[in-house]
Each structure stands twice: as structure tokens, then as C-alpha cells.
Amino acid sequence: DTAVSQTPKYLVTQMGNDKSIKCEQNLGHDTMYWYKQDSKKFLKIMFSYNNKELIINETVPNRFSPKSPDKAHLNLHINSLELGDSAVYFCASSQDFRGGRAGETQYFGPGTRLLVL
Amino acid sequence: GNSVTQMEGPVTLSEEAFLTINCTYTATGYPSLFWYVQYPGEGLQLLLKATKADDKGSNKGFEATYRKETTSFHLEKGSVQVSDSAVYFCALSDSGGNKLVFGAGTILRVKS
Numbered sequence: 001d002t003a004v005s006q007t008p009k010y011l012v013t014q015m016g017n018d019k020s021i022k023c024e025q026n027l028g029h030d031t032m033y034w035y036k037q038d039s040k041k042f043l044k045i046m047f048s049y050n051n052k053e054l055i056i057n058e059t060v061p062n063r064f065s066p067k068s069p070d071k072a073h074l075n076l077h078i079n080s081l082e083l084g085d086s087a088v089y090f091c092a093s094s095q096d097f098r099g100g101r102a103g104e105t106q107y108f109g110p111g112t113r114l115l116v117l
Numbered sequence: 118g119n120s121v122t123q124m125e126g127p128v129t130l131s132e133e134a135f136l137t138i139n140c141t142y143t144a145t146g147y148p149s150l151f152w153y154v155q156y157p158g159e160g161l162q163l164l165l166k167a168t169k170a171d172d173k174g175s176n177k178g179f180e181a182t183y184r185k186e187t188t189s190f191h192l193e194k195g196s197v198q199v200s201d202s203a204v205y206f207c208a209l210s211d212s213g214g215n216k217l218v219f220g221a222g223t224i225l226r227v228k229s
Binding site for chain 1: 149151161204210216217222
């Protein structure tokens with residue numbers, strides 16, 4: 001069974017469209033994340049949710065809206081897509097480590113390759 | 118803020134060569150340090166980690182030692198294989214632990 005899964009794997013769309021990427025984890029983790037990887041492979045966190053509560057929002061444009069219907073799912077909705085949104089988006093999850101437990105491993109999904117034309 | 122600096126790639130080696138990928142960090146407090154690997158077309162996988170100074174992480178023949186005095190976490194492997202070709206990311210999580218800060222990644226190419 002895949003631990004962290006994302007759909008779709010590839011997404012090609014026109015500028016101005018609205019699209020969603022879905023993420024599910026079956027590891028029983030409390031915390032989930034979205035990362036963006038640009039064309040130079042640089043990875044940066046976008047959002048983090050703990051048990052459906054937003055805990056990190058890294059100055060991402062408000063066209064990006066994460067939604068967590070339950071702690072096993074964290075979806076990413078993007079409005080009014082722009083050329084610069086083309087990237088690979090990775091979902092990840094980890095156990096809750098608030099309270100000072102550092103060093104928790106994050107488990108990554110396979111990525112969604114978004115191309116905006 | 119926290120940051121991670123990795124040596125630029127690509128690094129091209131022949132099979133069985135010795136590998137070093139340098140990683141240094143800037144952080145307040147006592148971060149945990151990680152190496153993640155991304156094989157072509159795949160997501161990231163944890164390769165190894167260390168959570169306190171002088172800890173050595175190791176996995177699949179790779180190892181790295183958390184050096185607080187030099188703020189470094191260099192990745193080494195004694196004999197690389199073609200199957201090690203991938204992108205390697207050094208990362209840290211701070212003492213709050215809630216997010217990973219990644220280096221820019223180093224592409225490794227191993228030739229047979």
C-alpha cells in the first residue's frame with residue numbers, strides 16, 4: 001500500500017483555470033504538508049496542517065488554499081493559475097511533534113507535476 | 118532565519134568512487150539534520166538523519182556526522198554505484214520541529 005498518495009500525477013492546464021491536487025496518507029500521522037519544487041529542484045514548504053488545523057502558511061499567494069477534511073487528507077486548490085505556478089508539488093506527512101520532539105521523519109508522496117500553459 | 122547550503126552539482130563520479138557532498142547550516146537552537154534522496158521521477162525518501170551533535174546517521178552505505186562546531190552535515194559513501202544516481206537534499210528542522218528547510222539539492226551522476 002502506498003503510504004502517501006497524490007492525484008493527479010500530471011496536470012496540464014491553461015492560465016486562469018482553477019485546479020485541485022489531492023493527497024491522502026494511510027500512516028495514521030497527525031501532520032501533513034505541501035511543498036513546491038521549482039524547475040531548479042529547489043524545495044520550499046507552503047503549508048502545514050496538524051489534525052486539520054493550519055499551523056504553517058509560508059507567505060503563499062492566497063490563490064492557493066489548502067483544505068483538510070480529516071487528518072488523513074490534505075488537498076490543495078489553486079485559483080487563477082499563472083505560468084509561475086508550474087512546478088512539482090509534493091505532499092508529505094509526519095507524526096505530530098509539537099512539544100519539542102524534533103527529528104521526526106517526513107514521508108513524501110510521489111509528486112504532482114503541474115504545467116500551466 | 119534558518120538555512121542550508123549544499124555544494125553545487127552536478128557531481129559526476131565513476132562507479133566505486135568515493136563520494137562527499139558538503140552541507141552546512143545556519144540555525145538557532147539545536148536543529149535536527151537530514152539527508153533526503155530523490156530518484157528520477159519519484160518523491161523524496163529519507164536517507165539518514167541525526168538529531169544531536171556528534172550523532173552519526175547511516176543507511177545503505179551512506180553516512181553523515183552532525184558537527185556542531187563546524188555547523189556541517191556532510192554526506193559520504195565509500196563506493197558509489199550507478200543506482201545511487203539521484204538528487205540529494207540536505208535539510209534541517211528547528212527545535213520547534215514543524216517544518217523542513219532544504220538545501221538546493223545536489224545532482225549525483227554515477228557512470229559505469
